[in-house]
Amino acid sequence: MKKIWIIIKREYLTRVRKKTFIISTLLFPLLYMGLIFGMGFIAENSKQSLHVALIDSSGYFTSDLIGQQNLSDKSSDITLVKGDPAPVIADHKAAGYDGYLVIPALNWKEGSDSLLFKANKSYGSGSTAAVEAKLNRIWLEIKNDSLQIDSLKQRILNKHLSVTPKNIQDEKANVKTAEGIGYVAGFLIYFILLIYGSQVMMGVMEEKTSRIAEVIVSSVKPFQMMLGKILGIGLVALTQFFLWIAFVLIVYNVSIASGSSGMATEMVGSMQKIFTSVNMPLILFCFGFYFLAGFFFYSSLYGAIGSAVNEDMREAQSLSFPITMLVIISIAMMSAAISDPTGPLAVWGSIIPFSSPIVMMARVPFGVPGTVPWWQLGLSMGLLVLGFIITVWFAGKIYRTGILMYGKKPTWKEMIRWAFRKN
Amino acid sequence: MPILELQNLKKYFATQKAVDDISLSVEKGQIFGLLGPNGAGKTTLIRMITGIFYPDEGDIIFDGKQFDPVNDVGYIGYMPEERGLYKKMKIGEQAMYLAQLKGLSHSEAMAKIKKWFIRFEMESWWNKKVEDLSKGMGQKLQFVTTVLHEPKLIILDEPFSGLDPVNSNLIKDEIFQLAQSGSTIIFSTHRMEQVEEICNHIVLVNKGKKILDGTVKQVKQDYKENLFRIGLSQPLQELSALAPFELAGHQDDSHVIKIKEGRSPNDVLRFLLDQGLSIHSFNELLPSLNDIFIRLVEGTPTARQFQAMNA
Secondary structure, three states, X not given: OHHHHHHHHHHHHHHHOOHHHHHHHHHHHHHHHXXXXXXXXXXXXXXXXXXXXXXXXXXXXXXXHHHHHHHHOOOEEEEEOOOOOHHHHHOOOOOOOOEEEEEOOOOOOOOOOOOOEEOOOOXXXXXXXXXXXXXXXXXXXXXXXXXXXXXXXXXXXXOOOOOOOOOOOOOOOOHHHHHHHHHHHHHHHHHHHHHHHHHHHHHHHHHHHOOOHHHHHOOOOHHHHHHHHHHHHHHHHHHHHHHHHHHHHHHHHHHHHHOOOOHHHHHHHHHHHHHHHOOHHHHHHHHHHHHHHHHHHHHHHHHHHHHHOOOXXXXXXXXXXXXXXXXXXXXXXXXXXXXXXXXXXHHHHOOOOOOHHHHHHHHHHHOOOOOOOHHHHHHHHHHHHHHHHHHHHHHHHHHHHHOOOOOOOOOHHHHHHHHOOOO | OEEEEEEEEEEEOOXXXXXXXXXXXXXXOOEEEEEOOOOOOHHHHHHHHOOOOOOOEEEEEEOOEEOOHHHHHHHEEEEOOOOOOOOOOEHHHHHHHHHHHOOOOHHHHHHHHHHHHHHOOOHHHOOOEHHHOOHHHHHHHHXXXXXXXXXXXXXXXXXXXXXXXXXXXXXXXXXXXXXXXXXXXXXXXXXXXXXXXXXXXXXXXXXXXXXXXXXXXXXXXXXXXXXXXXXXXXXXXXXXXXXXXXXXXXXXXXXXXXXXXXXXXXXXXXHHHHOOOOEEEEEEEOOOHHHHHHHHHOXXXXXXXXXXXXX
């Protein structure tokens, strides 16, 4: 036991003191937020503003109506062609347009019509959607006018009924918040499993390639060596988490103290609203549990692979592919589980050990025991504990043989045979 | 009392009998040579002694008691053939880590590391990383980490590979010193000239079996071919059938002779004196361990064939 502790200490300290740890701790939240905001920003700015010539044969469209819409919606610009349309049709580029639309001589009482946006470039439906929406608003006004519907009648016509799910057993489980927390928690566990799982693999590979493995196993059991590494790296991941939480709390408190109302304060404020609106202690407990248990489950398998291969990174990648696939399948199941947290896929995905760390974490915010009955949570946790005991045992057996084996890369079949061999 | 006794040790792998019924005993304070060609089973044997493998059959008696890997590894220092250190770890911390894994406390380890670092003039290396060291320096550090915890039994597998003559001698002297101060050393190699120089007792292993066991002196006696070298003032003439020896070769003014069965060196000298020859040197030629090694191992394939197992 004392020796495992010495190994944990080394694994932990060498990693935490590295510059890469400090940099990744600082950079990850920035990257994560950058990803979220950046994607929205790019989506917002990448739409093209089309300059469209409208050739109207129906006589309904007037410059007035179009002008009003152009003022309120600048995502595209529609110009009514007055006079002879021939030059525009002949060469819309020269006339200063990206393309043109011809409205046929239609009767407004008839059904919808499909118009063609003619241009000498291909445009995605994303670019024409803005034009379509604008055109439809103008068209609606024309129709309202003809039917003599005033703004009051229009408001009445626009009234919709909406259906929002509400959990009456667990008042705190707000669906929108639950979805948000589910996504964040699921993705965090996903990142942790992949990043720190491969760290375990690289760490074991380092011991093998630097030929220190045999020196160490003459002092400690290979199993202790593996366990020490997994626990040490798990602690590094936990440390990183605590630093992030501390970071958020500091920003929160500082912004309250300084009384500024920047974006950060708003964000932290809304975060606090979220935290008080759900069963936070339970979610945090589950997060801690699934994070650690899932980490044990996967990192021991990654460790076994690291022990089996030689210095070649490609060997490691090809052997670890099935394991990485399991994590990726879990994240795909998570999306399904969030949109239907009581469906069979969600229930089974959250009980079977390989996917339960991610899928169950996505379901728990919807409410326990409302959405996730206690027995499901208990079964899921029990099976995951059983699961990681089996993978750690299995990995330990492979590790013991693999760590002293140099030469050809073994296949999965051979590795399984190692696991069932006696000492 | 022997420090280590192996009794009918066996270890079979799926494709071969790596160690097939080996018994031997190592006395305290001995420098014990474990010899054998590549793939003879030396490493497997050593891994059982260091607790890395469990034997399939047989017993290991360490220091008078049944070998208990969990506790006894603290009394063993092992420098494997496939050895190395963490490249990115500082040298001082690395030595400390390995010492603590052997069960030393922080303060004990610190005192011993300092002593050894001063002895090997490595004090200034403390904060360097292994990747900054030359190969020879790395080997010195490796040796220090092997013997740091003052093990009763030290196992060195090819300890001189990668060392220049100066550092080789340094390590060799340390090995003698350690043996003198009561440590026992098992020394595994296939470099025979080092064995003759260092070891008192040797065991030769081939194909998983022990084929030779004895002191260096004894083994040489056992395998001598009654060859002598004589220096004469004038070359030997035709030998009569009565001569108690045959010529086995000559160089310059000395001859190598092989004494016939049933005759003694005295017979040879008498014969030569009777001939009126003046002798200025006469000495026995003992086979080198290298010759014995090659003679015993020759004919067996160097790379072991895979043996069929009927398990």
